Amino acid sequence: MADILLRLAGVHTHIGPYHILQGVDLEVPRGGVSVLLGRNGAGKSTTLRSIMGLWTPSAGEIHFDGTRIDGQPTPAISRAGIAYVPENMGIFADLTVGENMTLAAASGTMDPQRLSWIKELFPPIATFWDRPAGTLSGGQKQMLSVSRAIIEPRKLILIDEPSKGLAPAIIRAMTDALRQLKETETTILLVEQNFQMAKSLGDTVAVMDDGRIVHAGTMAELAADNGLQERLMGLSLEVHQ
Amino acid sequence: MSSTAIRPKLVAASPAERLKSAAPLLLAPVLAGLGLVAIGDGATWLTLTVAGLAMGLMIFIMASGLTVVFGLMDVINFGHGAFVSVGAFVGFTVLAWLAGWTQSPAVMLNLLAVFLAILASMAVTGGIGLMFERVIVAPVYGHHLKQILVTMGGLIVAQQLIHVIWGPDAIHLSRPPSLQGAVIFGEAAIEKYRLFAVAVGLVLFVAMRHVLRSTRVGLLVRAGVENGEMVEALGYRIRRLFLLVFMAGSALAGLGGVMWGLYQETITAHMGSEIMVLVFVVVIIGGLGSIEGCFIGALLVGLLSNYMAFLAPKVALVSTIALMVGVLMWRPQGLYPVVKAK
Numbered sequence A: 001m002a003d004i005l006l007r008l009a010g011v012h013t014h015i016g017p018y019h020i021l022q023g024v025d026l027e028v029p030r031g032g033v034s035v036l037l038g039r040n041g042a043g044k045s046t047t048l049r050s051i052m053g054l055w056t057p058s059a060g061e062i063h064f065d066g067t068r069i070d071g072q073p074t075p076a077i078s079r080a081g082i083a084y085v086p087e088n089m090g091i092f093a094d095l096t097v098g099e100n101m102t103l104a105a106a107s108g109t110m111d112p113q114r115l116s117w118i119k120e121l122f123p124p125i126a127t128f129w130d131r132p133a134g135t136l137s138g139g140q141k142q143m144l145s146v147s148r149a150i151i152e153p154r155k156l157i158l159i160d161e162p163s164k165g166l167a168p169a170i171i172r173a174m175t176d177a178l179r180q181l182k183e184t185e186t187t188i189l190l191v192e193q194n195f196q197m198a199k200s201l202g203d204t205v206a207v208m209d210d211g212r213i214v215h216a217g218t219m220a221e222l223a224a225d226n227g228l229q230e231r232l233m234g235l236s237l238e239v240h241q
Numbered sequence B: 001m002s003s004t005a006i007r008p009k010l011v012a013a014s015p016a017e018r019l020k021s022a023a024p025l026l027l028a029p030v031l032a033g034l035g036l037v038a039i040g041d042g043a044t045w046l047t048l049t050v051a052g053l054a055m056g057l058m059i060f061i062m063a064s065g066l067t068v069v070f071g072l073m074d075v076i077n078f079g080h081g082a083f084v085s086v087g088a089f090v091g092f093t094v095l096a097w098l099a100g101w102t103q104s105p106a107v108m109l110n111l112l113a114v115f116l117a118i119l120a121s122m123a124v125t126g127g128i129g130l131m132f133e134r135v136i137v138a139p140v141y142g143h144h145l146k147q148i149l150v151t152m153g154g155l156i157v158a159q160q161l162i163h164v165i166w167g168p169d170a171i172h173l174s175r176p177p178s179l180q181g182a183v184i185f186g187e188a189a190i191e192k193y194r195l196f197a198v199a200v201g202l203v204l205f206v207a208m209r210h211v212l213r214s215t216r217v218g219l220l221v222r223a224g225v226e227n228g229e230m231v232e233a234l235g236y237r238i239r240r241l242f243l244l245v246f247m248a249g250s251a252l253a254g255l256g257g258v259m260w261g262l263y264q265e266t267i268t269a270h271m272g273s274e275i276m277v278l279v280f281v282v283v284i285i286g287g288l289g290s291i292e293g294c295f296i297g298a299l300l301v302g303l304l305s306n307y308m309a310f311l312a313p314k315v316a317l318v319s320t321i322a323l324m325v326g327v328l329m330w331r332p333q334g335l336y337p338v339v340k341a342k
């Protein structure tokens, strides 16, 4: 059995009166990219937020690298080694790009080597270092959000729809950058509706619907199996194929 | 990676946009100008303007903590006025102990006594702020109605405790000699204490801006005001940050209480809750959570109150409420709306 970095077992999450996650079972192997697919409203973002402790699951267990993290406060989960790139990017608009990066280095100092690597991955980070992050374009904000997540080495990065609302050229650049990120030790759990991007990055894949995982396997298997894609088509891939 | 794809693109702010964001900065000078036209006499205007700035800056000191507390954790603290009153009583007590220094003609001894009184009151109100947050505010995070009820309860308890400790009567205390009297500028007489209050207020504003812009804690506070969840997701405990801000805000309210008490030369247990009307007006005008907005709002309220007290005393208090309504019609979220991510 592969080394499992993150495991969700029977996770239920309620938001107010709504029962959103209805028993999510998900395994993310250490290393590489795991993709989470699913149509709008399937519960992908809620799954990431539950992992991050931004929603507290009402039942089930979440294990990360040998410890149980569900019920722990978000800062503790972050410090256990999980970084989060939320769907709305969560950048601090009022702060400069540099200040956003400074805060993201929770240890207090940025490793200069990592920083220059990031500036190579995402040149706008260097160009706009002293500009308020709120003045960046959508794609640049997304780059900043990912940069914040990788300024310190993390075991796992949760990325929620990095292609959302971006022009194709920017999506290609982002895909390239994530592919380079994949070469490092980091494990990525990627929520993505853009199947091209998902296919080119993903090693394993899980498909969600109605708050449950309805398919899990390797990306190669899904990419090769048109019948399977067809069966899941209605669930997630219709718009982007 | 295709560098063409993400070549940086700079979009300069248009002149109209710049004017829009700078507009609030012009309000205080514009109001001062209008005041000069309405009052006519330059010397009177100067006296009133300095009085207005002094009052505004003292209100700013009291309001600054409240606005950041709201911005950071969405907590409405109706008990904030308690720290103003307690601060004033502690400060006056210390000044009374140091009567030898406060009555001395030596400027340094006077100022040292005031400084020690301020230090003591800030330490006490900061400490009470710590307990207030832990015991009263923490259990009601996220529930506005409960916050209002519980913090008002805290205010009443504090006022009663002041009665128990210092007695039910107002306490009078004259300012030290070096803070009494006026200096003469041409034909205008300007009270020394008002200049002192303006100086203290400006120094604090500059210091606060420095902390919020150039220190890690300050950046975290600003980040937290915008998006507290993300601050937590980066690994910081926002509750701790909030406790720190709450304590600092309480200490500043205590400082404001001493300043205000010395201005009036009389303090009562209710002085805090009385001044809170203006404090809330200032916080709302500025935009909940914004220090800059709070600063400008305080100057506007101070200037307008003093001009109107001279021009039309009967409508002086109403005029500040009218100012608030006017600002909100122009900018419904206040002068500097704080962008909240959600």
Ligand SMILES: Nc1ncnc2c1ncn2[C@@H]1O[C@H](COP(=O)(O)OP(=O)(O)OP(=O)(O)O)[C@@H](O)[C@H]1O
Residues within 6 Å of the ligand: A015, A016, A018, A020, A038, A039, A040, A041, A042, A043, A044, A045, A046, A047, A087
């Ligand atoms: N704060 C909330 N309050 C109430 N319901 C919510 C909230 N957040 C999400 N939901 C509901 O939970 C369900 C799952 O939402 P979620 O955002 O996890 O879906 P998603 O798979 O990420 O969708 P998308 O592709 O649109 O981002 C949806 O039905 C949504 O309406």
Ligand SMILES: [Mg+2]
Residues within 6 Å of the ligand: A044, A045, A046, A087, A160
């Ligand atoms: Mg989503």
